[in-house]
Amino acid sequence: MDYAQLLKAAAHGDDQAWSELVKALAPRVHGLIVANTRDPDLAEEITQSVFCTVAERVHDYVEQGRLEAWVFRIAMNRLRDEMRRRTRHAKPVGDVGFPEAQQSGREDRPAYVRTDDETASALWDAVRDLSPQDQEILHLRHVAGISFKTIAEMLDTPVGTLLARHFRALKRLRAQLGPVFPEFELSEEDQQ
Amino acid sequence: MDQDYQDTRLDDTDHRLIDRLDTTPPSPIPAGLVDRVLQASMPALMAGRARDVTRLRWPVVVGRLAVAAMLGVAVVIGFWSTPSGSTSGTFGLPLTADLGDQSSTAMLASGPFEWRDGPLLTLLAVKDVGYEQALGDLETVVHTVGTGRMNMLGLVDDEGPHDRVEAELLTVTSVAGGAS
Structure with missing residues (x-):
């Protein structure tokens, strides 16, 4: 079943179809957001928000083979909103970095x-x-x-x-x- | 990844880099992410489903109101366009008030009233019946109906008891309307 069929089934009461759709798209949306923000917690928050929006507008989608584009466009818009909000509040975006990189211990290894x-x-x-x-x-x-x-x-x-x-x-x-x-x-x- | 456009300008090193990018996520997917997203989105999904049901109901309601309005209009038009001669009982009686003040000659000569000729002739026939005679007829009808002996009324072959009673009542009502 493709994404559009899953969404249609979910709109008509099929919880399993909604679960499959989220399973397929949520990790990708999360990956996209975390790549931009470097903040896994914020990325998860935005991912949840994106799927809440998709769920609320589950009947608004008109099938044109563009469901993926629709979902990711919502994600990109939400990301831009968040970046704007952060800029307004003068918070540095993503100084968290990757803990793995900071704790590499590279210098302790003879043959790296x-x-x-x-x-x-x-x-x-x-x-x-x-x-x-x-x-x-x-x-x-x-x-x-x-x-x-x-x-x-x-x-x-x-x-x-x-x-x-x-x-x-x-x-x-x-x-x-x-x-x-x-x-x-x-x-x-x-x-x- | 689905079938997609291929850029023929890319060399082997580019493709190796693409493979590396595709297989090396910038951050691992947090454990339980899907479950938490599902949990958070379920109430919104229910709301989305309910919203559609509400949205669908409005056209149904409006449609039913439209049908009801059309039926109402059809009934009114039918009422005014149906010749009163085809109605039974006292259905056409409101016309009697209008007819009472008109001369029978004028009524018969007037073109637009042709469709009313049937009841009009009946009304003209009873127009000269005296009030006492009509009252007597009414008494007879009421007595006959009250005692259940409707066969006592003088019936013609093709006239049923109800037709007879209605005819008598029509006479009385017409005379009473003319008298007032």
Whole structure:
């Protein structure tokens, strides 16, 4: 059953269908928010809020094959609202960082091998150094797992523009990662 | 991830980086996240379902009111357009007050009243009946109905007892209306 069918069933009283929909989408929404805020608690709060909104408007959705776009658009709007609110209250956004990265203990190891957590931390730290536009396309595509087609619907942007933006973001990320991850270093051709 | 557009400009290193991004989440999914989201969203889901039921009821109510209004209008139109000759009993009697002050010649000559000719002729026939005679007829009718001996009324072959009683009452009412 696809997402739209699950939502329709949920709207007509099928709690199991709603459960399946939440199971499929909530971790992706949470991942997208936490990638932007670096605050897992806030990300969970926003994720809950997003699904409350979807639940309240369960009958408003008109099937056009865009349910994913609808849900993630709500999530992005909620995220922007939260960022605006935080800016207004002059709170620094996400100084929490990743505890794993702060407690790596790297210097104590004679032959250092990067852990998965450290790899993740270094990778996403490099993403955070990119422009907001580059971050957005990488988060939507590789954290939330949204197809280019759906992102195009969400952002009301042509797919060709998104592909070009994604391509440039990857190259910039490789340039950032080069010193830490030699395997991703840009070729001379790319650097030109 | 579903079928999607492929960028042919990406090289092998780009694809390796994409694989790494896809398989390395920036933060682990908290344990019990789905359960907590479900718990938080269930009341909203119930409200959403209820809201739709409420929203659906309004058109039904409005539709029923519209049908009722149309029926009402149809009944009124039917009442005024049905020839009173086709009605039974005293249904057409309100016309008698209007007829009482008109000359029979004028009434018969007037085109628009053609459809009323049936009851009109009946009314004209009884117009000259005296009040006492009509009262006597009424007494006869009441007595006959009261004693249950309706067969005593002089009936013609195709006239039932009720028709007879109604005819008598029509006479009395018409005369009484004319007298007042």
